[in-house]
Structures are given as structure tokens and as C-alpha cells.
Amino acid sequence: MRKFSISPPVAAILLAIVLFLLSGFLPNGYGSDINVAIAQATNIVRLAVFLGVIAAGQTLVIISGFEGIDLSAGSVVTLTAILTYVTVKGEDDKVLLALLISLVVGALIGFVNGLGITFLKISPFVMTLGMSGVVTGLIIIINHGNVSGKVAPIMTRLIARPLSPDIPIPNAIIIWIIFGFLMWLLLERSTFGKHLFAIGVNRVTAKLSGVNVTATNLAVYTLAGALAGFGGFLVVGNTGVVFIALGQPFLFPSIAAVAVGGTLLSGGKGSYWGTMAGAIVLTLITSLLTTMQMPDSVRRMVLGATLLVMISIYGRQRGFRQ
Amino acid sequence: MSGVSLSARNIVKRYGGVVALSDGNLDVHSGEVVALIGANGSGKSTMSKVINGVVVLDGGQLLLDGKPVRFSSPQAARKMGIATVFQELSLVSKMTVADNIWLTREPLKPNGMVDRKAMREKTEALLDLFSGTFKADLKPDTLVSALHPDEKQIVEILKAVSLNPRILILDEATASLDSRQVERLFELVKRWKEEGKAIVFVSHRMEEIFRIADRYSVLRNGKTVGEGHIKDITEKELIQLMTEKEKVFQFKKASVEEESSGLQQPVYLEIENLTTETLRGIDITVKQGELLGIGGLQGQGQRDLLLALFGDIPYQGTVRIKGEVVKFKHPRQAMKKKLALVPGDRAKEGLLYIRSILENFLLPSWQKYGFPLKMKHARRDALAVSERLSLVMSGLMAPVSSLSGGNAQKVVIGKWLLRDPDCYLLDDPTKGVDVHTKAEFYTLLTELSQQGKSILFYSSDDDELVGLCDRVIVLHDGKICAELKGASLTKENLIAASMGVSNGGEA
Structure with missing residues (x-):
């Protein structure tokens, strides 16, 4: 007899569907109108894209193990959003340049994180927390000169609008699906991904099997920084404005989305599909609570409680570790 | 101090399917040193762990002063006056010498605070036992992490002595000491003997055994095969006792x-x-x-x-x-x-426990499957090697943690077979492996060398x-x-x- 078990990404998606169906009964829910329901569901997934992309880097560093975490993700998002904003200045042909800057700046910050963690042996928590402070300082310096800029029309079209008037699927969701596929390729179909899981489980084994643990670890933080940078680019494309606290609210949910998606916080096991599902669950809960006009304090409590409940369920299922 | 005697009778201890001790016997009395001798894997360390309560025995009897006892923990054994000097050091490296020696037994002031002065003085008194054999920087306030291996070993010995035990087990305690320190330890052992302590001396060094021991007890394959007075036996006879015939x-x-x-x-x-x-x-x-x-x-x-x-x-x-x-x-x-290496500790050095058998097999070889990885190809190769090793598994996607010890070790070897190396470095590959799998390994090794x-x-x-x-x-x-x-x-x-x-x- 096999024990009844369900994979965490599926569990998270089921939770999301159940919650969404229940939300129809709310006084100001979608009621019985199927079109409204679909529109609402689509909108929630669209909103989840930004959290989902920011949580991608978080997924990687958490899989890499040894208390891997990226607390600088939130401030990197703000920084690259501002950089995009001031670079583009409303011109379509500057968009690619802005994207490149976002990726490179994010990667550089991640690289410094990686240097501190691998060579100076600073714990990821402390290193990335410190980096978050440094980046926030940078943002304030930049902001003092009064940010003037504008997002380009093409960004708004690509990120915030639907595919076409006839097909009401937002472009952001399309981007996210492609992005998810690339993440799957990276994690499950590349040597780097296999090495990443290996260092997350056991670094001695990994080294004695020829894995360059130092390089892999360095690469993973660099990549996580670049992905957070990409997140900043997307976020500003959606909001169209920048402010100092733009990215920070994504930080805790980005870790929570990874955990709700079933990635082991101790490393070595997990998936990006799970993180995507986690991002949808968290975004759904947040927007439901907003619809119910719950204050921010209640939203935080409910999000925290969801995280605890999901992780404890996974913990029971997991059985034994070595 | 009144006399003390400890007898272990027909001790049985199993670790999973492996029998470490099948008939272990040991007698030790006040005022004598008993040497516990045996080849690798004969059960010496298990025997000393049974006496000091580190492991719980599966069969047999421990008699302390003629009364049956059962130790559920090392603390229980310590309360009965049994202390051990471990070879694998049990010190906390970020604490001082004094803190380590008196850990959990710190001398207290009447108000319940730790009496640091008394602790330092008592530690100094203990260090005096070895005075002159170590460098001046070994003081009560020195951090253990700053000590040399021999000094750590001395602290380890003093920690056991500070308990003022009736029975002292020295498990390879001389291994990292220099000759002067060994001299001093032996002088102390003589003094402790006269004080009425009973001492169990586990050592690999024949010369030391003949110098310090009064009696011997030889283990072979988990059985006690000889006991007697050291003066009645020669080195050669001892070695013969330790050597298995069958x-x-x-x-x-x-x-x-x-x-x-x-x-x-x-x-x-x-x-x-x-x-x-x-x-x-x-x-x-x-x-x-x-x-x-x-x-x-x-x-x-x-x-x-x-x-x-x-x-x-x-x-x-x-x-x-x-x-x-x-x-x-x-x-x-x-x-x-x-080159290929099969490390000595497969759980800590050879395997990714929570990952699949497939991934464990392919960990050193992923590069050759390109990008995106040719998974069909990889699976076929892994399957071939698992068949060659007759690996018993529920499937390639099952985690390695689901395998038995012998099968898990096959995975460690299999990941190298996939690379077809010219040279294998094997660190005790049959340790903790069942008899059947051992036989398979021997065949494999012979095959490889013939190739x-x-x-x-x-x-x-x-x-x-x-x-x-x-x-x-x-x-x-x-x-x-x-x-x-x-x-x-x-x-x-x-x-x-x-x-x-x-x-x-x-x-």
C-alpha cells in the first residue's frame, strides 16, 4: 500500500482553486457571472507574475542549501525599477538597454553576495541582509536627485495589457509561462541545475563527485540577483511609477511562495512550478482579503498562518531524511 | 575508596543486521589494568561503549560489584563511577579548558552563580598532574580550539579524571600523546591503581600493553577468545589469538x-x-x-x-x-x-540521500549529456549500470534513502563505473555491507583488475x-x-x- 501523498505544487494549486471558488460567495465576489469570474482569476494570475518572477531567484538560492536565502531581492527590485524608469524616459528604443542594465546591476549585486558567502564564509542571511541595506542606501542617493523618467509605451503594452483585444490573456502571463519553461530547463535539464541540487543536499558528496561547489554557489547568487533585477524591470512596467518602497513588500512573499510551493527550506529539493503555484496562492489570498476590506494587519496574519500550515503539512508528508 | 569490580558477561550488540559483539566478556577489579585487545572490527570499541553506557546492549549482563546493572545513558554510567577517555575528542572547541572539564558540573557559589575562581583553581590542580609535559600556554582559560591534538587529549583525560571515577576506560588515549606524556600518564595510572581504581586500557600499541597492563582480554569477531595475565603470554601468542582461523x-x-x-x-x-x-x-x-x-x-x-x-x-x-x-x-x-574515489563514509561523502538513484548515478557524468540533458540516454545508462550491479530498487526515481546499506554502496561504485575510470581509489568499500553484497564486490574488483x-x-x-x-x-x-x-x-x-x-x- 502506498501512502497517500500529493505533490506540493499540486496541493498549492488545489488550495488556490478551492479558495477562488469559495470567494464567489463573498458579498462582493464574482457571484454567478462566469465571465466576471474568469476575468478575476486571470487578473489574479497576472498579478502573481511579478511575485513569481522575483521568487525565481529566491527558489534557486534556497535550493542551493546551507541556509541559502536572498534578503536583498526586495531592494534590488526597487533599484532596477528606478534604473529602468530613468533610463527609458518614455522612449521605446531604450527598453532593451534598460533591461540589460537591470540584469547586469542585479547580477553584480548577486555576485558580491556570492563572493561574501563563498569566500568570506558570511552566512547568506547576514550577507544578503547587509547587502539589502547597502542597496537601499544607493537608492536613497539616486532618489535624492529627484527621479525623473517614464516607462515606455511598449513596456506597458507588453507587461500590463492583454495579448490582443480578442484574446484576453495578459502578456505578462505569456511571459511568465515562457519564463517558467526556461526555469524548468535550467533546474531539470541542465548540468548546472543538477549540480545545484547536489550542493543543496550534500556539499562533500558534490565535491567528491567533481562538482565545483564554489563556482556553482557563486553562480547561483549571481543568477538570483539578475532574476531580481528582471523582476524590478517587470514591476515598473506594470506600475508605471517608482518609489523607494516599491520592491520591499515582495521580499517576505517571495520566500513564502517558495516554501508554499514545496521547496525544502533546507535545500536540495524543490521546483519552480511549485514557486509559481505558491505565488498564485499568496496573491490570491492577498487580493481576497483586500476585497473583503481587511486591514493590512489581518492580511499579514493570514499570510503568515498560511505559510505555517502549508509547511507543516509538507513536513508530515516528507517522511524521513538521512 | 572501597574495592570495585565490573563484569561483562556474554554481551551481545547488533547494529542493524551487523553483529558487533556476539559473546563479549570482560572482568576488571580494583587496583588492576586490563588491556582490551583485538584487530580492526573485533568489537573493542563496542565493548567499551557497552561498559560506559554509550550503547544499550542487546543481550548479556553487566555486573557492577556483583549486582546486575543497566545503563540507559553515559550519564547513568558516570553516576555509578565509570568514566571514559574518548579517542574521538568530545570537547567543545569554542569553550575554555576549564569550562570543558567542568561542563554541567560547574562549582557553584552559594547564590547559585558559577564560582569561576574555584573552577580555575580546581582545573589548575588537575593540569598539575601533567605539568612539564605541555607548553605553558595550556591554562584553564585557554580556548580548546587553540590547543594541539596532544593537549586536547590531555584535557580529555583530565575531564574523565575530574569525575574521580572508580572505573576509568582509556580508549586509545595514548594515540596522540608524545612519549613524555605517555610516561606521565603511565605514572598516573600506577598511582590510580594504588588508589583502588580499576582501569580498562584499549590500545593498539603492543609495547604499551605489555608495560602497563596486568591482565588482557582478547576479542575476535565479536567474541572474547582469551583472557589471562599479561605475564603469562608473549606478543606472538597474543597476535595469534587475535587472528582468525576460520x-x-x-x-x-x-x-x-x-x-x-x-x-x-x-x-x-x-x-x-x-x-x-x-x-x-x-x-x-x-x-x-x-x-x-x-x-x-x-x-x-x-x-x-x-x-x-x-x-x-x-x-x-x-x-x-x-x-x-x-x-x-x-x-x-x-x-x-x-581516477575514481569511493569515500569511506557513504552517507556523508558518497551519496545525495534525498535525491533519486538516477541522479546519484549520474552526478559525476552530467556534462556528457549536453544541454538540454538527454534524459532518455542518461536513464538508459543508469539502468544498464544498475543491472550490472544487480541493484535491488523500486525504480531509478526512488530516493537513495530507500535503499539498504549494501545497495546504497553499489550506487556509490556505480556512479564511477559509468565513467569507466582507469584507477579506483577505494576507502573501505565493504564497511557495513551485507555478506551477499560483499561477495559481489569481490567479484567486481577481480573483474576490474583483469580489465x-x-x-x-x-x-x-x-x-x-x-x-x-x-x-x-x-x-x-x-x-x-x-x-x-x-x-x-x-x-x-x-x-x-x-x-x-x-x-x-x-x-
Whole structure:
């Protein structure tokens, strides 16, 4: 007899569907109108894209193990959003340049994180927390000169609008699906991904099997920084404005989305599909609570409680570790 | 102090399917030193762990002063006056010497605060026991992490002594001490004996056993096979007692013709003056297709030798592979030169426990499957090797944690078979492996050497070395102390050489 078990990404998606169906009964829910329901569901997934992309880097560093975490993700998002904003200045042909800057700046910050963690042996928590402070300082310096800029029309079209008037699927969701596929390729179909899981489980084994643990670890933080940078680019494309606290609210949910998606916080096991599902669950809960006009304090409590409940369920299922 | 006596009768201890002790016996009384002797894996350390409550026995009886006792924990044994000096140091490195010695038993002031002054004074009194044998920087307030191995060992001894035990177990306590410190310890042991303490002395050094012990107790294969007074026995007789007569396995060595043709085989590996923290100048030459055994007691540098060759730890000296000088700084480089290492601790060094069997097999080989990884191809290769090893599993996607010990070890070996290396470095690959799987390994090793693979095979099982290898080098204290081959390769000579006794030696 096999024990009844369900994979965490599926569990998270089921939770999301159940919650969404229940939300129809709310006084100001979608009621019985199927079109409204679909529109609402689509909108929630669209909103989840930004959290989902920011949580991608978080997924990687958490899989890499040894208390891997990226607390600088939130401030990197703000920084690259501002950089995009001031670079583009409303011109379509500057968009690619802005994207490149976002990726490179994010990667550089991640690289410094990686240097501190691998060579100076600073714990990821402390290193990335410190980096978050440094980046926030940078943002304030930049902001003092009064940010003037504008997002380009093409960004708004690509990120915030639907595919076409006839097909009401937002472009952001399309981007996210492609992005998810690339993440799957990276994690499950590349040597780097296999090495990443290996260092997350056991670094001695990994080294004695020829894995360059130092390089892999360095690469993973660099990549996580670049992905957070990409997140900043997307976020500003959606909001169209920048402010100092733009990215920070994504930080805790980005870790929570990874955990709700079933990635082991101790490393070595997990998936990006799970993180995507986690991002949808968290975004759904947040927007439901907003619809119910719950204050921010209640939203935080409910999000925290969801995280605890999901992780404890996974913990029971997991059985034994070595 | 009144007299004390401890008897262990017919002790049985199993670890899973492995029987560590099947009939262990030991008697020790006030005012005597009993030496507990045995070859690798004979059950010595299990025996001392039974007496001091570290492991719970599965059968038999412990009698303390004639009354049956059962220790549920080391603390319980300590309360009854039994203290142990461990070889694997049990000190907290970030605490001071005094803190370590008095941990959980700190002297208190009337107000319940720790009396640091009393603690320091008591520690100084203890350190005086060894005064003059260590450097001046060993003080009560020194951090343990700043101490040398011998000084740590002294602190370890003092920690046990501070309990003022009735029975003191010295488990390889002399291994890292220098000769002056050993002298001092033996003087102290004499004094403790006169005070009425009973002492169990576990050691590999024959010379020390004959100097300090009054009686001996020999374990072989988990059974006590001889007890008596040390003055009634010679070194040679002791070694014979430790040597097993009955053979469990029929080993198939490469036949004589192949052996003689092996002489013409080209040299594969030359090691000159290899030196690490534990190795002190090793010279070895290994021919292509040779199965070279590495013997000796555990922890004499065998592990370092294999790890240094594989590029995992730094070393001085010259290593040549097929005449070309190599110096690997990372296992990756050694793998490129077609070396493979099966490490000694498969759980901590050989496997990714929560990952699938497939991923464990392919971990060293992913690069050759391109991007995106050709998973069909990878799965086929993994399946082929699992069939070659007759791996018992529910499927390639099952986690390695679902496998038995023997099957898990097959995965460690299998991941190298997939790369088809020229040279295998094996660190005790049959440890904790069931009998059936052991037999399969022996066949595999013989096959590999017939295919022309060079194998460096360290084993803590002397039978394996004698039965499988053409030539065995014995390490003692980081040096090669004997090379046995042909007629001189017998278990008696191997054990004698391991113990540093000279009557084995060269052919």
C-alpha cells in the first residue's frame, strides 16, 4: 500500500482553486457571472507574475542549501525599477538597454553576495541582509536627485495589457509561462541545475563527485540577483511609477511562495512550478482579503498562518531524511 | 575508596543486521589494568561503549560489584563511577579548558552563580598532574580550539579524571600523546591503581600493553577468545589469538599465470614522498591492473592517502600517472585523468540521500549529456549500470534513502563505473555491507583488475586484503611500515605489522 501523498505544487494549486471558488460567495465576489469570474482569476494570475518572477531567484538560492536565502531581492527590485524608469524616459528604443542594465546591476549585486558567502564564509542571511541595506542606501542617493523618467509605451503594452483585444490573456502571463519553461530547463535539464541540487543536499558528496561547489554557489547568487533585477524591470512596467518602497513588500512573499510551493527550506529539493503555484496562492489570498476590506494587519496574519500550515503539512508528508 | 569490580558477561550488540559483539566478556577489579585487545572490527570499541553506557546492549549482563546493572545513558554510567577517555575528542572547541572539564558540573557559589575562581583553581590542580609535559600556554582559560591534538587529549583525560571515577576506560588515549606524556600518564595510572581504581586500557600499541597492563582480554569477531595475565603470554601468542582461523569467504585471486604476466604490466601510478598532515612520506608504485591492498589500523593515514591522490586535500610530494606528473587541486581534475574515489563514509561523502538513484548515478557524468540533458540516454545508462550491479530498487526515481546499506554502496561504485575510470581509489568499500553484497564486490574488483584497471583498496577487514590482493602495504602512523606479498601475505603478518610488531615484516 502506498501512502497517500500529493505533490506540493499540486496541493498549492488545489488550495488556490478551492479558495477562488469559495470567494464567489463573498458579498462582493464574482457571484454567478462566469465571465466576471474568469476575468478575476486571470487578473489574479497576472498579478502573481511579478511575485513569481522575483521568487525565481529566491527558489534557486534556497535550493542551493546551507541556509541559502536572498534578503536583498526586495531592494534590488526597487533599484532596477528606478534604473529602468530613468533610463527609458518614455522612449521605446531604450527598453532593451534598460533591461540589460537591470540584469547586469542585479547580477553584480548577486555576485558580491556570492563572493561574501563563498569566500568570506558570511552566512547568506547576514550577507544578503547587509547587502539589502547597502542597496537601499544607493537608492536613497539616486532618489535624492529627484527621479525623473517614464516607462515606455511598449513596456506597458507588453507587461500590463492583454495579448490582443480578442484574446484576453495578459502578456505578462505569456511571459511568465515562457519564463517558467526556461526555469524548468535550467533546474531539470541542465548540468548546472543538477549540480545545484547536489550542493543543496550534500556539499562533500558534490565535491567528491567533481562538482565545483564554489563556482556553482557563486553562480547561483549571481543568477538570483539578475532574476531580481528582471523582476524590478517587470514591476515598473506594470506600475508605471517608482518609489523607494516599491520592491520591499515582495521580499517576505517571495520566500513564502517558495516554501508554499514545496521547496525544502533546507535545500536540495524543490521546483519552480511549485514557486509559481505558491505565488498564485499568496496573491490570491492577498487580493481576497483586500476585497473583503481587511486591514493590512489581518492580511499579514493570514499570510503568515498560511505559510505555517502549508509547511507543516509538507513536513508530515516528507517522511524521513538521512 | 572501597574495592570495585565490573563484569561483562556474554554481551551481545547488533547494529542493524551487523553483529558487533556476539559473546563479549570482560572482568576488571580494583587496583588492576586490563588491556582490551583485538584487530580492526573485533568489537573493542563496542565493548567499551557497552561498559560506559554509550550503547544499550542487546543481550548479556553487566555486573557492577556483583549486582546486575543497566545503563540507559553515559550519564547513568558516570553516576555509578565509570568514566571514559574518548579517542574521538568530545570537547567543545569554542569553550575554555576549564569550562570543558567542568561542563554541567560547574562549582557553584552559594547564590547559585558559577564560582569561576574555584573552577580555575580546581582545573589548575588537575593540569598539575601533567605539568612539564605541555607548553605553558595550556591554562584553564585557554580556548580548546587553540590547543594541539596532544593537549586536547590531555584535557580529555583530565575531564574523565575530574569525575574521580572508580572505573576509568582509556580508549586509545595514548594515540596522540608524545612519549613524555605517555610516561606521565603511565605514572598516573600506577598511582590510580594504588588508589583502588580499576582501569580498562584499549590500545593498539603492543609495547604499551605489555608495560602497563596486568591482565588482557582478547576479542575476535565479536567474541572474547582469551583472557589471562599479561605475564603469562608473549606478543606472538597474543597476535595469534587475535587472528582468525576460520575463513568466511572463499576468495578468488587472479590465477598464477596472470600474476606472472602482471609483472610485465606497465607502471600506472608512482607516488614519491607523499606528505600531508597525517602522512609522513609515502612511496608507492602501482602497476596497471594491480589490486593493491592498503592495510593497517584505522586512522593511520589511509584516508588521507586516497583523498590526496584524488585532489581533495593538499599534499607535498610527487605523483605521476603513466609517467606524467600531476598535482590535482580539485577532484574534478582527478576525474578528468580517469581516477575514481569511493569515500569511506557513504552517507556523508558518497551519496545525495534525498535525491533519486538516477541522479546519484549520474552526478559525476552530467556534462556528457549536453544541454538540454538527454534524459532518455542518461536513464538508459543508469539502468544498464544498475543491472550490472544487480541493484535491488523500486525504480531509478526512488530516493537513495530507500535503499539498504549494501545497495546504497553499489550506487556509490556505480556512479564511477559509468565513467569507466582507469584507477579506483577505494576507502573501505565493504564497511557495513551485507555478506551477499560483499561477495559481489569481490567479484567486481577481480573483474576490474583483469580489465587492466588499477585499484588502491583500503580495507579495515584483514581477510579481504589477504584474500583479494596480490600485494598489501601496511600503514602505521602515516608511514608504510611493511609491504606484504606472496608467501609473507598472511593474516598473522598483517596484524603483526599493523600493531607495529617487527616479527611479521618483509618476506
